[in-house]
Amino acid sequence: MANRDVELLAVGAGPSNLALAVALEELAPGLARDSVLLERDEEVSWQRGMLLPEALSQVSFLKDLVTLRNPRSRFSFLNYLHATNRLNEFVNMGSFVPYRVELADYLKWTADSLSLVDLQRGRECLDITPVWTDGTLTGWDTRVADGETIRSRYLVVGAGRDARIPDLLRTVDQDRVIHSTQYLPRIAKLRKDLPYRVAVIGAGQSAAELFGAVQRDLPECKPTMVMRSIGLNYYESSKFNNELFFPSHVDKFFDARPEAREQMLKEMHHTNYSGLAPGTMDALYRSIYLDRLSGRSRLNMVTMSDITDARDEGDEIVLELTDRRTGETQELRTDLVLLGTGFSPEMPRMVQEIAKSIGLSEIKVTRDYRLEIDQPATAAVYLQGVNEATHGIADSLLSVLAPRANDILQDILAHRGETPEVPPQPTSDADTADTADPVVATR
Structure with a gap:
């Protein structure tokens, strides 16, 4: 028996x-008042493990939660800057990309600004089971860690992908293995005066940021960056490539043949993965250059190498590295392994379990992100941020947040036989002459 019934439940306040x-x-x-948003952590954040002070977002501030859908919204990033008295400073900085800590604070500010949707923090979803009525799927029972069960007709899963941890590194002491998603809280617990030997695994932005951050956070450490590629590369970016991140590209990608989708994903891979932002690349190369110049030999980089074995040996982890050019092996003995390995391309465990619970052999979604259910159903479930294979590379990024939210909401409203309650908008400058600009109006 459910403890509470709502129309819509969203899991994950990302x-x-x-x-x-x-x-x-x-x-x-009206629907908002009958909606619940569950967040397992005590506060809303974003990439909390990698909120490094100097780290920049890779996405324009105009691709916030709302602007591409409603530029006049009080929930825009610009209004956040105005409300926190930082608008002038941000404009003066002359950048389209905010700092990562700034973007995380914007998300927290937005969460605190919600007035209709019931956002519940510190509530972890343990499992989700379908509700059947006379052979028809009519809802979902979501069990929360505190024992409550919330029943909903609509379910939206936006909890993100699972961290990618190489299988070999799951077999060693996990107290010495730190994925980028956990970097800041876990590194803060270590002594700063010890000469840790650190292996940083990966060749993308996260790995490079870990390599730089650990030098500051553990000043006596000796880090080694290990990668399968021949070296580090910039992101492949151009204004032409960036058009493939437009919301309008989602339709083109979704309607494309499977082989065309595969080609587009392959060619777009280096626009977001296995690459570095120019600033990060330059800073990293300068640090290695200065290390060589000083003769310290503190920083090391091992390229074209696979981790072919990993084991605990006393108080250290021993990695076996196999050179892809020669086939020769070497041992790398470490005290700490940092993983800049990103996220698993597989559907998250939660999504897989939902699909299994209703007997789906394949996870497929419609253009509007609704899970395709091959049985009678008056309920529905929507998947956010995990549909790269059908909606393009931008699906797991911030680029399409606002239009995707609109697509999902419009589909839910149509499913319920409703139309959205669109608030009136000014139609000319004259209409706003005596009113506050909605972009900068405070709540």
Whole structure:
């Protein structure tokens, strides 16, 4: 028996579901009042493990939770800057990309600004089971860690992908293995005066940031970067490539033949993965250059090498590295392994379990992100941020947050036989002459 019934339950208060919550409040206030957003952590954040002070977002501030859907929204990044008295400083900086800590604070500010959607922090979803009525799927029972069960007709999963941890590194002491998603809280617990030998695994932005951060956070450490590639590369970016991150490209990608989708994903891989931002690349190379110049030989980089074995030996982890050019092996003895290995391309465990619970042999979604269910159903489930294979590379990024939230909401409203309650908008400058600009209006 459910302890509470709601119309819509969203799991995970990350950017995807926050964008949906904003769309609900602006376009469907009635539904918003019957919606719950669950967040397992005590506060809303974003990439909390890698909120390095100097790290920049790779996405324009205009691709926030709402602007591409409603530029006049009070939930925009610009209004956040105005509300926190930082608008002038940000404009003066002359950058389209905010710092990562700034973007995380914007998401927290948005969460605190919600007034209709019931955002519940510190509540972890343990499992989700389908509700059947006379052979028809009519809802979902979501069990929360505190024992409550919430029943909903609509379910939106936006909890993100699972961290990718190489199988070999799952067999060693996990107290010495830190994925980038856990870097800051776990590194803070270590003594700063010990000469740790650190292996940083990966060749992308996260690995490079870990390599730089650990030099500051553990000043006496000796880090070694290990990668399968021949070296580090910039992201492949151009204004032409960036058009493939436009919301309008989603339709083209979704309608493309499977072989065309595969080609596009392959060619777009280096626009977001296995690459570094120019600033990160330059800073990393300068640090290695200065290390060589000083003769310290503190920093090391091993390229074209696979980890072919890993074992615990006393108080250290021993990695066997096999050179892909020669086949020769060497041992790398470490005290700490940092993983800049990103996220698993597989569907998250939660999504797989939902699909299994209703007997689906394949996870497929519609253009509007609704899970295709091959049985009678009056309920529905939507997947956010995990549909690269059908919706393009931008699906796991911030680029399409606002339009995707709108797509999902419009599909839910159509499924319920409703139309959105669109708030009136000024139609000319004259209409706003005596009113506050909605972009900078405070709540």
